[in-house]
Amino acid sequence: MARTRDALPPMTALEDAAPVFSLLGTTAALLEAPGPAMDLPRQQRIWALAQLARHWPEVQEAVPGMNNLMLTFKQAPRDIDSLRERLVLAWAEVTPLPLQGRVIELPVVYGGEGGPHMADVVAHTGLGVDDIVALHSAPLYPVYALGSHPGYCYLGGMDPRIATPRRQAPVLRIPGGSVSIGGFQTGVSASPGPSGWNTIGSTQMCFFDPTQAMPALLQPGDSIRFRVEKVIR
């Protein structure tokens, strides 16, 4: 009767573990790709699956998450089993999308008033400010997904050496443009709001404009590079 985690037997053509299908009420379904955290090849498969599933008649929106995909329904389908089978089959068969989006460069002022938690990252990692800035600004960060708030990007590819756990008590309001580290992830807030992450710098960029036909600056498949504009110690 109740449907929770329905893992199907692994597909023979696939070296991946089986995806896990579950329900979010009657509003949406979730497909999770199990495996090591935040794998880019799996995410490319998720993007391809989203591109396919968004055209299905019962689907309102196909929303990539971090190695998972949510399908919201226009109208909850009577035969949910059939949708589940179709989705799991498509996961196995779809061709992952290449990473060929735009690269956006963001100038960042590290530390100072815009980076109030740099000291906490220093304390946790044992690294100096300059090393942290160098490690943070070196990689090209693929945009895995958007979520959290309008225009916010979930990024992959942060160097694990600067990983710092989420804060015990979230800050009630960090400004838009805050560059932060939460666990093994990094991200930039697009508007003022609460955050449990460690804010190490700030950038000026409009990530979201509701008056535009494409209101979000970035899409899954694009990439971000942080350029060091200034380091305030």
Added chain:
Amino acid sequence: MKPSPSSQACGPAFDVAQWAGQLEACLRGTDIALLEVQAPGVCLRLQRVPDPHVMDKAARTLPVPLNETSDTASVLTAPAARAICQVRAGSVGRLRLVHPLRSQALVQPGQAVRMGQVLALLQIGAVLLPVTAPCAGRVGQWLAQDGALVGYGDPLLDFTTDTDKEARDAD
């Protein structure tokens, strides 16, 4: 709420109070003590009621001071008249004298009400049609029971219209 067809004591283009007032003015100089008019959805009755106050005034020789809204002629010469009409159901439905979310009846017998005031509700499924006062007046006796299933045109309530110009102007 303004008057609605569910009260059916007057349709949207028919002003009972004005018509009653005009009839009353016509009857003043006559011996007619009772006039009853029946039309689809309407029953209007005008009955002459002796008014001792006015007869006193008529007997005085001094002029009666006028207030802003009184009609000299009606104060000095004519006894006041009240028109009794029946409020009828404008639809099939179940009569509700108390709103389902309230504990007190919408109106009490004898209560003075203004035009458009909700007197009762007719329930049809999830919809509640207001039965409203066709004009300013006074609630009389209920002619159907709370919870009764009523038909289109069924008499629901005796209602005394206020044909007095002063009372109408005060609405």
Added chain:
Amino acid sequence: MIEVLRTGALNTVQDLGRYGCLGWGVGTSGAMDNLALSAGNILLGNAPGCAALEVQVFPLRLRFLADCDFALTGADADAQLDDLPLLPWASHSARAGQVLRLGLPDVAALYRSRAYLCLPGGVDVPMVLNSRSTQLRGAFGGLAGRALKTGDVLRAAQARCDGAALALLPPELALPLHCEGSPAVRVLPAAEYDCYTAASQASLWQSEWTITPQSDRYGFRLTGQALQPKVPLEMRSHGIVPGVIQVPPDGQPIVQMRDAQPTGGYPKIGTVIEADLWRLGQMPIGSRIRFLETGWDEALHAQAQLQGWLADVQGQVQLQQGRRGRA
């Protein structure tokens, strides 16, 4: 046209929500009680999804600057037009200059905490990304992307003052849902349901959950028996929808509501079904609620019942309005 004479914080313009924008990080927003909003619109002859004012902080005082029909549904908030008490769940007419007062909701009469004020044609604010709902985090949509303030003027999309008046029986009379005397909502188990101990699963269904004061349009924080996973759970960020019951480390569940973020990282034990979100969205702070385990088919049936109730109301209202036209 209506002028706001007095308002508390967090009264916003909402419609049925903003869909198709989750992929940009934009949550759906929309009325906490989509049923009351739709019913109010139907009473005025509007399309059910027209924008309305959601009132969740009382008292509220508004002055009509022009003759105008309006409808009030949702909470029974002791509404008065000048000194005339208004019947709840009904359409009314106001003349220019009249003042509408909403007082504190009478939860004894009707167990509801949010009222909806509908205007002819809907509240006239710009459409942003296909909706007139207020997106508070993004500061767009609704009335300039924010809550109502004293001095604001709200316009109706249509100038209409017919004087036609109708009232409705609120839906809970036709569609009651209780469990052992407490208001209840139906829940479909979610992905991490089986990760919780048997005792926690039993707690979810058998105990009462209290809606704490830290509850709002973003989410309802509940208090009760702490829910324990068999092993600590670390989740990756994933899409969520209103109704998702998250369990943070302290074990006290949070039900995501209409202004929920589009993504979350906490484990999910269940989801309140869409068809019961209006019930939950109306429950006052301090309410004790029960969760009822349900299945897919039952949840679809509940949705069909809601749609049936709305269609029924729509049909009867149109019939009455049609008869007036001919009278």
